[in-house]
Amino acid sequence: MSSQTTINVFLEEQNRKIEALYKPVLISHWMAATTGEKEWSEKHKKALSQYFANFSDPKAYKAALSYREDKQVNPLQRRQLDDLYNMMVKNRLDPSITAKTMELEKAISHEFNTYRPILKGKEVTNNEILDILKTSIDSEQRKGAWLASKQIGKKIENTVLQLVHKRNKDAQALGYDNFYKMSLDTQELNIDELFKIFNKLKVLSDEPFRRVKDEIDAELSIKLGVTKEKIRPWHYVDPFFQEAPPVSGIDLDQNYKNKNLEQIVISTFESMGLDIKDILQQSDLYPRDNKNPFGFCTNTDRRGDIRVLVNIDESVFWATALLHEFGHAAYFKYIDEKLPFILRFHSHSLTTEAIAMFFGRMTKRLDWQQRFLKVEQLENLDPSIKKMMQRQMLVNARWIITFCYFEKEMYENPDQDLNKLWWELVQEIQFISPPEDTSYPDWASKMHFSLAPVTYQDYMLGELTASQLQIYIENNIANDLFVPEVGLYLKENFFKDGALLNWNEKIKRATGENLNPRYFINQFL
Incomplete structure (x- = not known):
């Protein structure tokens, strides 16, 4: 043979x-x-x-x-x-050794799926907390909601730390320095190159972000009646300041009132020749008790059974999440069925994140709002909408860098004072003044640290790739994104090959060069 x-x-x-x-x-x-x-x-x-x-x-x-x-x-x-x-x-360790890791992950997952924060003595949903942070002008109410969003962190902190130590121990048994290094190596990511990109982004974005952050704080100071010096984490619209507040005077949420978000997402993808109606029909879209309050897309069999879980309401936040998750779904749907099962998947999670972000950005585009929300007389708001996009990209980039720096250091030294480290990084990178009590494990309330370890860098790499793809499309395929030629380009040059190509080879095939952060930098900095 x-x-x-x-x-x-x-x-x-x-x-x-x-x-x-x-x-x-x-x-x-x-x-x-x-x-x-x-x-x-x-x-x-x-x-x-x-x-x-x-x-194994x-x-x-x-x-x-x-x-x-x-x-x-x-x-x-x-x-x-x-x-x-x-x-x-x-996965070379005996299953009996890894069983403890899975037990810890399962316990944490169950908490995230079922835990409901307590605010003023009653259970509240994640959406209710976000609504308070978006709309309330009462600092004490906002602080209460923000603290409630962090309650699960205290509940699971010890389990998360056990899990970090266990992951490190298992990685070291396999010959790696720690779990973080092992995870990057097996994802075909070079740790030095990755943090070279992050360091470059941080340095180049320091001044633009400082200006944006000062502007946001000035607006919040007027809106909430607090001095800029007294602004704290609960004054922002997101518990981790990963979302930028709207530009002053613009309420994009009002454009989603009484709108059919399901039809809007169908129409967006249809305009590009991408059919996602079948996926939407088998998805779980609305909030209810005991349902995971966040969002994800799953490709259950790599043969067409693709599902999306979200918890939509009439807001720009959930419209963005819906487009984001169906970006994942479209990627999965158009992978070549003839590929072997192993390759009938994305080449790297950063590549599917790139597509998800490409679509998630639509809610910050004037042309998308005019065409799919049917909102008229927006032209005079175009500068503000572009400003909002830049805000969001800068705020999100600084958040991702914070997350990744913390996660790397957590696995390199899990016995250090992680709560102190967390707020030092938040203050240094996100320019946020910490709360009075920094001994609380606020970081642990972010699900990705425990249940999606060493994946968050893919969001930033995905943003960089989304910018590179968008600029290539606008320069070489069509200036109007909402035409069938764009969908055909994505299907043939990015989706179809699945995991047949290494992630950087896929980017090069689609755009003519390897991943290059200059497109994101030019676009938003």
């Missing part, structure tokens, strides 16, 4: 095994998120354990290592072998 035949037999067997184990993981996760029932969390834990056990087979790992050395492997085989290696190299 030739080496090519042997490799193909091995890959076919791995694709079959992985596909059989994959769907139960995603379905049980979906059910846990949509019902809050502990039974589904248990099923998810079991399915996840079985899925990862497949990648030492015989398969040895075979993958050997086949990767074969100089005759073709690109299709190479990408599958690379993907398998990156999964196997971090």
Whole structure:
């Protein structure tokens, strides 16, 4: 039997095994998120354990290592072998060792799915807290809502720290310095290059962000009746200041009142020749008790069963989230069905985040609001809308940099005073004055630290890629984004190949060059 035949037999067997184990993981996760029932969390834990056990087979790992050395492997085989290696190299521990990690993750996931903050003695939803932060002019009410949003952090802090230590211990047993370094390596991300990009963005955005932040604080000072010196985290519209408040005098939420957001998102994608109606029909779109209060998109079987979970109301926040998640969904839908199961996925989460952000930005575009919200007489607001987009990009970029610096240092030294570190970074990067009590684990209330570790950098890399794609499209495909040619370009040059190409090769194929932060910098700084 030739080496090519042997490799193909091995890959076919791995694709079959992985596909059989994959769907139960995603379905049980979906059910846990949509019902809050502990039974589904248990099923998810079991399915996840079985899925990862497949990648801990030492015989398969040895075979993958050997086949990767074969100089005759073709690109299709190479990408599958690379993907398998990156999964196997971090799953070589005995399942009995990793079971404790999954137990901790499951406990935290259940808390996030079911916990409801207490405000003035009664349970409130995440949307109610966000509404207070968006609309209230009472500083004490805002402070109460902000503190309520952080309650879950205290509840899960010890479990999160146990999880961080456990992840580090497992990574060190596999020969890595820590979990953070292992995660980046197996995601084909170079830690030095990544933080070189972040450091460059921070330095270049320091002064533009300082001006924007001063302007925001001046507006808040007038609106809320507090001096700029007394502005604290609860005076912003988002608990982590990852969302920028509207430009003074502009209330974009009013444009969403009595609007059919489902039809708006369908029409947006249809204008580009992208059909997402089937996905919308099997999605879970509105808030209710015991449902995960956040949002995500899941590709449950890589064969067309794609679902979106959001909790929409009539606001720009949830309109943005809806477009963002259906950006993920469109990417998944148009991956070539003929690819092997392993490659019938995004080449890297940063590439699907790029598409999600490309669509999420639509709510800050004048042409999108005129066409799909049917809002007239907006031309005089165009400068303010562009200003709002710049605000959002700067605020979000500084938030992501804060998150990533903290996460890196947390895994490098989890025994340090993390609460102190958190507020030092928030003050240094986001220019936010900390609250009186900095001993509270506010950071732990951000779900990504515990349940989506070492993924947040992909949001920033996704923003950079979204800018590069947008500028390439406007210069080479169509100045009007809402035409079928744009959808065709995305399908053929970004979606179709799935994981067949490395993430940077995919970007180069689509835009003619590797990821380059200058497009984002030129666009927003």
